Amino acid sequence: MYEKRTLPNGVRILFEEIPYVRSAAAGIWTGTGSRHEGPEESGISHFIEHMVFKGTASRSAAQLAELTDAIGGQVNAYTTKEYTCFYAHALDDHLPLALDLLCDMFFCSRFEDSDVNTERGVILEEIGMYEDTPEDLCTERLFSAIFRGSSLSRPILGRPAALRRITGRRLRAWRRDRYLPQHTVVALSGRFSPADIDYLCDRFSQMSGNPRPEVPPASYTPAITVRKKEIEQNHLCIAFPGTSATSPDRYTMQLLSVILGGGVSSRLFHLLREQLGLCYNIYTFGAGHADIGVLCIYVALNRAMEPRAFEAICKTVREFRENGVTEAELARAREQVKANVLMGMESTTSRMNHLARSELYYGRIPSYEEITAAYDAVTRDAISALARNTLDFDRVSLSAVGNVRTSRQYAALLQG
Numbered sequence: 001m002y003e004k005r006t007l008p009n010g011v012r013i014l015f016e017e018i019p020y021v022r023s024a025a026a027g028i029w030t031g032t033g034s035r036h037e038g039p040e041e042s043g044i045s046h047f048i049e050h051m052v053f054k055g056t057a058s059r060s061a062a063q064l065a066e067l068t069d070a071i072g073g074q075v076n077a078y079t080t081k082e083y084t085c086f087y088a089h090a091l092d093d094h095l096p097l098a099l100d101l102l103c104d105m106f107f108c109s110r111f112e113d114s115d116v117n118t119e120r121g122v123i124l125e126e127i128g129m130y131e132d133t134p135e136d137l138c139t140e141r142l143f144s145a146i147f148r149g150s151s152l153s154r155p156i157l158g159r160p161a162a163l164r165r166i167t168g169r170r171l172r173a174w175r176r177d178r179y180l181p182q183h184t185v186v187a188l189s190g191r192f193s194p195a196d197i198d199y200l201c202d203r204f205s206q207m208s209g210n211p212r213p214e215v216p217p218a219s220y221t222p223a224i225t226v227r228k229k230e231i232e233q234n235h236l237c238i239a240f241p242g243t244s245a246t247s248p249d250r251y252t253m254q255l256l257s258v259i260l261g262g263g264v265s266s267r268l269f270h271l272l273r274e275q276l277g278l279c280y281n282i283y284t285f286g287a288g289h290a291d292i293g294v295l296c297i298y299v300a301l302n303r304a305m306e307p308r309a310f311e312a313i314c315k316t317v318r319e320f321r322e323n324g325v326t327e328a329e330l331a332r333a334r335e336q337v338k339a340n341v342l343m344g345m346e347s348t349t350s351r352m353n354h355l356a357r358s359e360l361y362y363g364r365i366p367s368y369e370e371i372t373a374a375y376d377a378v379t380r381d382a383i384s385a386l387a388r389n390t391l392d393f394d395r396v397s398l399s400a401v402g403n404v405r406t407s408r409q410y411a412a413l414l415q416g
Helices: 044-051 061-070 092-108 113-131 134-146 168-178 194-204 250-261 267-275 303-323 327-344 348-362 368-376 380-390 407-415
Strands: 002-006 012-017 023-030 074-079 084-091 184-190 224-228 234-241 281-288 293-301 397-402
Touching (some): 012 348, 023 092, 044 074, 044 168, 061 092, 074 092, 084 092, 084 348, 113 134, 134 224, 134 234, 134 397, 184 194, 184 348, 224 407, 250 303, 250 368, 267 281, 267 303, 293 303, 303 380, 327 368, 397 407
Parallel strands (some): 012 184, 224 397
Antiparallel strands (some): 002 012, 023 084, 023 184, 074 084, 234 293, 234 397, 281 293
């Protein structure tokens, strides 16, 4: 059972004691990501994620690295479109030091210009790495196209022109103006002491600032984007409007996705790989944000296989939309998803993530019993209704990377 403390400044601290484990996972989550950036600041949230490891007012980058290794745990960070997370996983004996490291990096990073210039090169190389990863490039171009005109269209890593203008001063100003107490959640799961909670309350009670304005809502616009690249396979991502991360239909959508293409018994995997032998890799996934979401079908295959693959995918999706699912399919998908939820309970990191992400998106923490009950409550009729509402080929989108055809040719393939 978790507990929650809301500090006078608005910071929320959630903690869940698991006395039979010997480790704890801690995370500092700030509700600031690439979605909150303007074009001239593109990539600044991700830049800060890198820079917190480059030294603080009292510790050099080398000292931070040595202390991380000395505790035998993990200290890391990541950035999404809607939040940034700084986290640690350590044995309970080393937890006080791990929390001190996290807080030192979060509050006291120096952002020296010499380090900024060095790390800018690292981030530009990271962008190059994504350019050389067709799967990532394909999905990033898809989101850029369907969310065009919205900050959701911009990449998390940022754009090189904007990154070259970022200085240590701008990073410090961004942290001061955007890392605000009302948008900060601290989560701790595992084995810890009351002193650890007191330490976190003391450190985060010092935060100040007013809530930022809400970002404008995004909208989905059907789009087709193609990118020629000299690679062996073509990488394709087909998208339909989905559900947001906060939608009551999110449980139904996840089961829909699993049945359509989320496992080795799913319809698309079984047909395109096992029966037709058209590809090695095909799957569905959902991307949900606070106010909007998409459902995607990803496949990688040889260009010559594309016409048969499109025919099979479109036929399968249309049959799914028209005829719904069987009780056996629903039962398999439900157990698959519930197993993932319940097995996640065995990880302190997963439990910490559940606490923080739920608090950020819902303002409450649904219990694992509530979550599994929500999946149990999904019916075949609910999946059919959602499929009819979302799997609409008048609103289909596509991103293609590789030895690609023209946008007009892909539009024809999608319409059969």
